[in-house]
Amino acid sequence: MLDPQIIFAGVLNGLLAGGIYVLVAVGLTLIYGVLHIINFAHGSLLMLAMYAVFWLWRLVGVDPYVALPVVTAGAFIFGFVLYRLVIGRFSHGRDENVLLITLGLSIVFDNAALLFFGGETQTIDVPYAGSFVQLGAAFLPLPKLISFGASLLICVILGLYMAKSDTGKAIRAVAKERQGARLVGIDVDNIFAISYGIGIACLGAAACLLMPTFYVTPTSGNAFVLVAFTIVVLGGMGSFIGAAVGGFIIGITEALGGLFLGEQLGQIGISLIFILILLLKPTGLFGSRA
């Protein structure tokens, strides 16, 4: 049997990875909760944001953490425009059209990245990449601790924004009752685009937090798509709390799966959880009944 110390370290590392997953999944669940669409381009957009962070560092020398506000704002604008010009306009309001359009977009983004950036694995060398913090038997990489704290902080800020601000209230109103929101004078199409933009902004922030410890290739998005969908389905489509809890569960599952089953077979846990949740309890842990 494995040493409990090692398992403890595995769980901690899983929790840290889960922090980033939460941020990615919150964006996805927000888009689903408000627009009722499945954003299949989520992983590809994360990949694009990661390349933005990479090139900012390579060409201008901007540290990923310093780049965070810029990339987040840029991602918001990109998402907003993408929804306004392509997704919202072309889907004619049909759920399956959106899935196909976002699939088409992800094909375009992935291959455009391959065309322009090449297939090489790109990483960022930051001076603090090798720093560790010791916690019992576990050595935790400093950048992962930072990304964990920062992504939770961003989620809390987003939660407060949704609860308190006028735009946040409008978003929740549209999510709950589209027609009613329109009747009280909310510009629903604008709220759709803003929500999509916020969902993509989460990816921008996640990309900045990921890059110090992760790498990017044109297919990086694929690795996150299924993970993000699994978290959202596990937590319950559209539920913020669900995305947070789901993110940690998946992070730990991945870490322990890798520990017990090895790198290759360890990934199977996520897909199996996804399938089982959809088959047995499609509303997830915190989802409301449809």
Place this chain on the structure above:
Amino acid sequence: MSRQAVLCAVGLGIAVIYPLLAPNYLINIGMMVFFVAFIGQSWNIAGGFAGQTSFGHVVFFGTGAYTSTILQVTYSWNPWLAWPAAMLAGGIVGWIIAFLSFRAGLRGSYFALITLAFAEVFRILANSVPFTRGGLGMLIKADQRPINFQFKDPIWIYYIALVLCVISLLIAWRLTRNRFGARLVAIRENEDAARALGIDVFAEKVKVLTLSGAMCAAGGTFYAQKYLYIDPSIAFGVDKSVEMLLVSMVGGAGTIFGPLIGSVALTVINEVTRGLASVVPALKNVQPLSLVVYGIMLVLIVARLPDGLMGLFRRKPRHA
């Protein structure tokens, strides 16, 4: 004979004569066109006719490729005998996935996502279990005799692809004529209304996915015999799933000739970008460029041409 029948006969005649006149590399391109049209049609039967959009159809393709290859390499089966076994395996996997998903009431986007997850499970398993030799992949010993489903002259593999394609067209054509096909279209258009009319929606959907899975698995065996090599990312990778969906959607989902038209379009785009690449050195990387074009086409077609390229031919109203 109707005009369509004449057109079909002429088209088939050209397809039969073509390899006798074309050089080898053009024969290979023709072979790929028919092969992709065939696996595209297997997607189209479930995704187009019955409206059950799948993102993980490659799970059937890979099941077929691995079943026949394992039977052949590990158990010394003759590949011609392993072929129906592979189709059976694909059908069974289709039945199981359909049974589980449709029993749970998954529809639309959720069904698309769960098929993707099933393909991912199969890919990881093929990477990990011993009898597939993991990530190393499996080599089929080269022994170019027809009895081994291997041919010296590419013309034979071309004709097999053509036959597969024609069979798939006939199946699709039958679906536009028989009651089973009509029930599938009813389910696609409005599942609840179809149920209200007394259609056993669950049974029909399971049936169509079983058929589609068996067809797609046949394509997997064909592919393995053509290249004599498979590995988990070829057999269960996302790329093939996307290719099948793309050719059907671009050509025209739910139409008989949609996947074939889409496959021709994909090949033309491929060859044009290849030609461009030889002129403009900056475009060395051909494959991604043509996929960018194809992704854009998918978006535009969903937005403007729900019947795909086939819709262009039908622009004129039928009863004018």
